[in-house]
Structure formats: C-alpha cells, structure tokens
Amino acid sequence: MNKAASLPGSTGASYAAIALRASIVFIILCGIIYPLVCTGIAQAIMPHNANGSIIKDSAGNAVGSELIGQTFADPKYFQGRVSSIEYNGAGSGSNNYAPSNPDMLQRTKDSIEAWKKDNPDVPIDRLPVALITNSGSGLDPHITPDSAEVQIPRISKLTGLSADQLQQLVDKHTESRDLGVFGEPRVNVLKLNLDLQPLLK
Amino acid sequence: MGILQIIIVLAVLVLLVKPVGSYVYHVYSNEPNKTDRIYGWFERFIYMLIGLKHRNGMTWKKYALSFLLTNIILVAVGYLILRLQKYLPFNPSGIDNMEETLSFNTIVSFMTNTNLQHYSGESGVSYFTQMAVMTMMMFTSAATGFAIAIAFVRGITSRGETIGNFFEDFVKSHTRILLPAAVIVTLVLVALQVPQTLDPTLTVTTLEGATQSITMGPIAALESIKHLGTNGGGFFGANSAHPFENPSPLTNVIEILSMWVLPASLPYVYGRFAKNRKQGWVVFSAMMTLFLLFLSLIYFSELRGNPAINALGVDASQGSMEGKEVRFGIPQSALFSAVTTAATTGTVNNMHDTLTPLGGLGTLGEMMLNTVFGGKGVGLVNMLMYAILGVFLCGLMVGRTPEFLGRKIEPREMKLIAVAILAHPFIILVPTAIAFLTDLGQGSITNPGAHGISQVLYEYTSSAANNGSGFEGLADNTPFWNITTGLVMMLGRYISIIAMLAVAGSLVRKQWVPETVGTFRTDNKLFYGILIGAVLIIGALTFLPAIVLGPIAEHLKLG
Structure with a gap:
C-alpha cells in the first residue's frame, strides 16, 4: 500500500524550501487575489449592497x-x-x-x-x-x-x-x-x- | 416557531452531510475522479510554483515536520506585516503598526485557527492586514487542520508506512474546498447585503442632523472564509452580531451552515476511509447527541431570561435580550452560540458574556469537551481519540487486548492519547489559577462576583480549544493576557495534533488482526453509548469543580 518517501531530496531543507514557496503563493492567492477578485465581482454586479446599503x-x-x-x-x-x-x-x-x-x-x-x-x-x-x-x-x-x-x-x-x-x-x-x-x-x-x-x- | 426554525437548520445540515462528505472523501482519497478535470491543471500549476516535484506519501514525522515548517513561515511573515502595516498599502484610515505582544497574540491566534481577537478590527488593522494576514490565515490554518484530520484518518484506516503528502493535502484543501466555497458564499452574502468594498469609512448626516461615521471594508470575503474555515475572527469588534457582518436571519443561517457542514461531514469521510460507513455515522450520532444537549441548555436558559430583569415588571416574555440582536431573537442566537462553540469557530452573533449563567455554561461546556463536531478536523481527531480510549476501557473491563479498526491498541498509543487528553484541562485550569493569583490577571475582570471567574475560565478554555470567542468584557489587551493566551493557543493546537499524528504513524504500521465473533465492534449502538459516556465522564470529572465556582454559583445566586 503506502510506500515511504525515500527519494533523494526529501530532506528537511527541501521541505523548508517548499514551505516557504507555498507560504508566498498562498499569501498572494488567498490574501490578495481572492479578496480583490471578490471585491471586483461584488462591485460590478451588486454595487448598492457592496457599498453598505446606503439610504x-x-x-x-x-x-x-x-x-x-x-x-x-x-x-x-x-x-x-x-x-x-x-x-x-x-x-x-x-x-x-x-x-x-x-x-x-x-x-x-x-x-x-x-x-x-x-x-x-x-x-x-x-x-x-x-x-x-x-x-x-x-x-x-x-x-x-x-x-x-x-x-x-x-x-x-x-x-x-x-x-x-x-x-x-x-x-x-x-x-x-x-x-x-x-x-x-x-x-x-x-x-x-x-x-x-x-x-x- | 423558535423550535421549528432550529429543526429546519438541523435537518438541512443532516441532509448535507452525505453529499459534502462524499465530495471531501474524493478530494483526499487520491483516486482519479471527475473533479480532477476541473482542478487538476490549477493544482499542477501550484505544485510547480511551490517546487513540489513528487507527491510521495510521508511518514508521520515528515508530515508533522512539513506542517510545522509551513506554519512557522506563515507566522513569521504575518508577524512582520502586523508590525509594519503603517508602511504597507491599502491603509486608507492610516492605522498604526501593532504592538509586540498583541502582534504575537494575534498571529498565533490566526495560525492556530483560534481567532481570539485582542485587537479591534475597526481601529487596529489596515485593509491590507485584514486581507493578507487575517483572510489568508483563515484559509491556511483551516487547510492545515483539514490535512491533519485526513492524515490521521488515513493512519488509522490504512496499512503501510505513510499517511499522505502534507503539501498535496494542503494545496487540495484550498483549491477543491475552501477557495471555491468561499467565493460562492461571499457572493451570496453580498447579495444579502454584506458589504465588500475598499473605500474608507463613510460619514453621513443622520436624520436628526448629527454626524455618523460608518466603517465598512472587504467584509463579505472575510465573512465567508471566517465560517467555512471555522476561524471566527470578525471584521468588526462585535463580530457576527454586527449588522454588516450578518445583516439578516437568512445570512445567519448561511453562516451557521457554512461553519458547521464541513466539520459535521468529517465523520462520514472517516466512515468512507474506514470502508465502513456505520463507523462514521456512530461518531456523527454521538456528536449530534451531545450537541443537542448543549443546544437545549442554551436555548431554554436564554428563553427563560434573566431573573433579575424579569423581576422588574417589564414584558420580558421574549427572553434574555441583553447582548442580542432583534433580528435573531433567542432561537437564532442560541443556535449560533451552540454551533460556534461546537465547531470551535468562535464567531458570535450575540455577546457570550451577557448570556444567562446556564446559557454561558452551555458554550463553555462544548469547548471544554472539544469533541462535539470540532473545528477543521480537530473535533473528529479528538472524538476518535475518545473512541480509542473507550475501546481501551472496555478492553480492560473484559480483560482482553483492545482493538480498534483491526489494530491492537498498545501502551505507546495509550500514552500518546493520555498526553493529548490531559493537556487540554491542564492548559485551561493552570493558567486560570495563575491569573487569579496575580493582579495582572485579576485586574482585567469587569463583571463582579462568580461571573468574573467565568470570564477568566472562558478566556483560557476558548484559547485551548482554539475557539476564539470570548466573554468579551474581559479587558484582555495587556501583555499578560496576550502572552499567556498566546502560549495556551499554541499548546492547545500543536500538542494534540503532534500526539495524534504519532498515534496515526504507529497504527498505520501495525499488523491487522482478523475480525472474529469475539471482536469488540465499534459500529453499533453499544459503542455509541460508550463514546458519549467516555466524553462526558472525562469532561465532567475534569471541569466540574471549576464550573461550580463560575456559572453554577452565578446561576444559584441569580435565582
């Protein structure tokens, strides 16, 4: 069934490199792109609601x-x-x-x-x-x-x-x-x- | 109407468990399926970006190392943003950098999926911080928790050396579950009037000619992942009680289901992995039974109202409305409170500090047990920990080696489980005692009498359970509270996760014992009873003295 990862390169250092790159990717994807895309769509199709339902x-x-x-x-x-x-x-x-x-x-x-x-x-x-x-x-x-x-x-x-x-x-x-x-x-x-x-x- | 609307929400949840659970199972089973065509290309792109060349399984130690490294780096980056937000973009209100101990507390809080907030969203963080730190960590901490729960389930249900690849699970949690669901829920919330804007605070002249400032921001995008990721950190200080975060009963129901459906479907996912769906339903039923007990306690206590107010002769038939919103009333408030402390989200749509003593006890109790659905993954892991404990206890009673899912439970596993079970009360009760011994802790209590004890107890329980709600009267933005709760949140998250990954790593390597007539079954009514019993007995024995001093004393005094 499951085999152990024994390929070269699966060391702590390479994990750290992946972790660092993953952190940067997800900060940009979830922290910048996601909210800005949502803002763009919301502002385009529902501006009244998106801007606080002002009376x-x-x-x-x-x-x-x-x-x-x-x-x-x-x-x-x-x-x-x-x-x-x-x-x-x-x-x-x-x-x-x-x-x-x-x-x-x-x-x-x-x-x-x-x-x-x-x-x-x-x-x-x-x-x-x-x-x-x-x-x-x-x-x-x-x-x-x-x-x-x-x-x-x-x-x-x-x-x-x-x-x-x-x-x-x-x-x-x-x-x-x-x-x-x-x-x-x-x-x-x-x-x-x-x-x-x-x-x- | 009160009970009917609660039943409808419960029914919708139960109906969603199977479809959502099946979807989640397919995401992590790593067998080819239809959704690969939709998400495959995007995931391969991300694997390339992060340099993940091969997606081999990891031993539990490598899995733990990968998740810890990822969390450490995210914490470091997030901490820097908080400390430097003044110099970063999207700061229309000109908010200053965050102080050191508060930054420490905040960043630990978001990384551990707790979202205890000692800052106020309106004045303490810029829009950039709300997005790049809060919103981002709401995704990554939930994805981490999800990955770990799945790894644990793989460990106890499969054979070999490895429990999956952390980075693959982490990426898939985002691409196949959290991101698509968050975008959909965001747009639904905007359609129901939750704002989503980058404009600064709006100033209007009111009907009476006064000036009113109205703070807005990119709220909907945070609101959706706040619940889907069982995070709970609000955009505003008042969290989901704020009309911009939760404008109507309908948004309230959507928020309840958003935070509940993923944790509630995990037992089903476990049943699929175990190739025995009844296992999953037994765990789900045990969780639901405990949930209904706590929900009833909260609902009926709040409906009965505050005796001190009822005695004043006003029309108090509605119940205890202090700290609650008119649009939610008692039913939607009680249900929200029960779900947020069950799913360890920590979002609130009414102020828990103002709950009647027994209502407050309901919320406190769910976090003390920390097994009733639970946050992203953690609840299932904790419940399975009690399941193994239950099997062990029964084994002792009849004098045979306990087995769980065909594997012998031996001293190594039981030691790890004991560590995880005992850590939780230890990191709640010891800091609570310390807080009462020092002026630094006592000085922050704002409600006199027995309720003051509840305030402190709630703060540490919420931190340890990675819930994040608070008896918010507590003046907790001081170095003492920032540092102690920060440490409790870290210990609460990482001790049990590492211990349980070790259990998974140990079980996955064991020989399977063939099932015989004498095998103790874990998929029937008897085991359902044992599971609830184990949770209640251990929980009650540990926390009863503290509860008597706090909420129960206050209840007896109020009459």
Missing part, C-alpha cells in the same frame, strides 16, 4: 445605512434599543454586562424610570424587554414590532398625528421572518422614521 433622503443626501442603527434623541421619533456606544458606526460592541452585573441592573431601572416619565399612558408591563436592553453590536437597526407599537401613544401626543396613522406606518415597515420562518419579525427604525419625518412638518 438617501428625498433630496438625495446619504442619511445612513439601512443596516446600521442611529440615535434618535427627539421623543417625536421612534427610538431604537439601548446602545452603550451611542450608535457610533466607527466602532461596535456593548458593555458586555453579565446578567448578575449591578451596573446593568441599574441601567435597566433607569431606563424604566425614563419610560414611565416619557410614556405615562403605557404601563411598564407592556414595555418589551428588547427595548431596554443593549444590543450585542450596539448598532442594532431594528426593534420588535411591539416595541414600535408601545411608542405610538407618546408620538401621537407630541405630534398630533393620529394613532391609526402611526400604526399604519409601523405595519408598513414591519418585516416578517425571513422565508416565513427564520429569525424574528422586526421594524427598521431608520426607515420608519424616514417615513415619519415628512409628516412632522
């Missing part, structure tokens, strides 16, 4: 990426999840608080107090946990549909828009599970607010 407003200015969340400080807008990095797209991540971390518990309690103050019409037992927890990336562009719905009374009161009108906006921007089964239903906050913005004027 433009009606005037044609880039307002963000549909995949990257933004901070919405104004209570007239729908708000996203907690982000310890303030949705800074040059970074990513969170505080990595353990479930037993007292700082995390305090932050959550503060969020609940703030909620009670800003949303007196919605009791906290309807406040979805996703809205007051920090996403893993700190850039989560989505909230759950019920996280959007519980914000409707506040926005309606501040803007004078009817609850029905806001509910229709939320419904329009509610994305279902992928292929009907994978993941969770969700609402893209930036897209939703982009549609809300013209109504505010």
